[in-house]
Amino acid sequence: MKKLILDTTDSKKTTVKLEIDGKTEELTESNKPKSQITLILIDKLFKKNNLKPKDIDEIEVNTGPGSYTGTRVGVSIANAFGFGLNFLYCLIFPHPSNNHRAHVLHPKSIILVIGLLIFSSLFFSSNLNPLGTRIKAAADVSIQELLLFTNQKRTENNLSILTFNDQLATAAENKAADMFEKNYWAHNAPDGITPWTFIKDAGYNYVFAGENLARGFKNSDDIVDAWMASPTHRANVLSSKYKEVGFAVKSGTLNGEETILVVQEFGSTSVLSDTTSGSPPAVTAPETSSLGGLNMSGSVQSIPKLSVSSEIIIFLILGFIAIFIIDVFYIKRKKIIRFAGHNVDHILFLGVIIFIIIIFNTGAVL
Secondary structure, three states: OEEEEEEOOOOOEEEEEEEEOOEEEEEEEEOOOHHHHHHHHHHHHHHHOOOOHHHOOEEEEEOOOOOOOOHHHHHHHHHHHHHHHHHHHHHHOOOHHHOOOOHHHOHHHHHHHHHHHHHHHHHOOOOOOHHHHHHHHHOOOOHHHHHHHHHHHHHHOOOOOOEEOHHHHHHHHHHHHHHHHHOOOOOOOOOOOOHHHHHHHOOOOOOEEEEEEEEOOOOHHHHHHHHHHOHHHHHHHOOOOOOEEEEEEEEEEEOOEEEEEEEEEEEEOOOOOOOOOOOOOOOOOOOOOOEOOEOOOOOOEEEEOOOHHHHHHHHHHHHHHHHHHHHHHHHHHHOOOOOOOOHHHHHHHHHHHHHHHHHHOEEEEO
């Protein structure tokens, strides 16, 4: 039987007694606030007898001037709060109680974190959840937003807005499907089919036509921004020759990678209104022509755009790097000799991992 007795009947002192199987230990303190000293005395008794608040079977409170009620609840909360702060501190910062090395840097903790990351990646992978990845991937990319952001860029440059055209959208859908089916990332298919073929097969009789491609992006505005950052793609978006546009947004596997493919097809079926009446109509672009100013041999431009999962992993890695840096300064300041650690090597290694994650989460336009 373990009993805790709190005596505050004397306004000038506080007494805490601990009865264990008939034996009593007592601590008394005065000239300090009762609420403060009571917890201190309880903590001393608990540590001396290697007890925790949950080990107490009964609490007796003898009240007096300046006393308070709810002592058992208060003690439990105070101890739980103190334990939580101490746990977090030892988890992140070096301290004598954790052998001068943050708990999170111990091998068991690192293995646990790696295991959780691997488990989460497997649980949410496309192999275990074939539809989940595709639905999530396309959630933030929509044709309506692509049209809105494209026309915003044109309006900002004093150009007329583009009208959405179903035939160009069909051409874009067919082009995206063909790219996934034949597994290529280019304007021209491996069998020689050009973008113009998809546009004409959709029933669109163009005078001018152009195409922009994007892959690996998670947001519509990021895609349009990437196009605007490339001179050749920007020329398509801001061309006065085009009056209509169509989009396709499809998720699938391209070159062994789950990705989002966006196709933007531009077109115009008539000669521009500001063309001089005496001038001959523009000749339809031949099959080998450039795409509305975008040369077919142009290089791919890559833009880093991280997914939410990648951002979480990078955040965790940065946290580890910060803890390693704290550990380095602590060891130097305290002049502690340690035969294991190699913190600088760990920091460099984690930095390389972040670099690799950024590289592999790069969106591209073509």
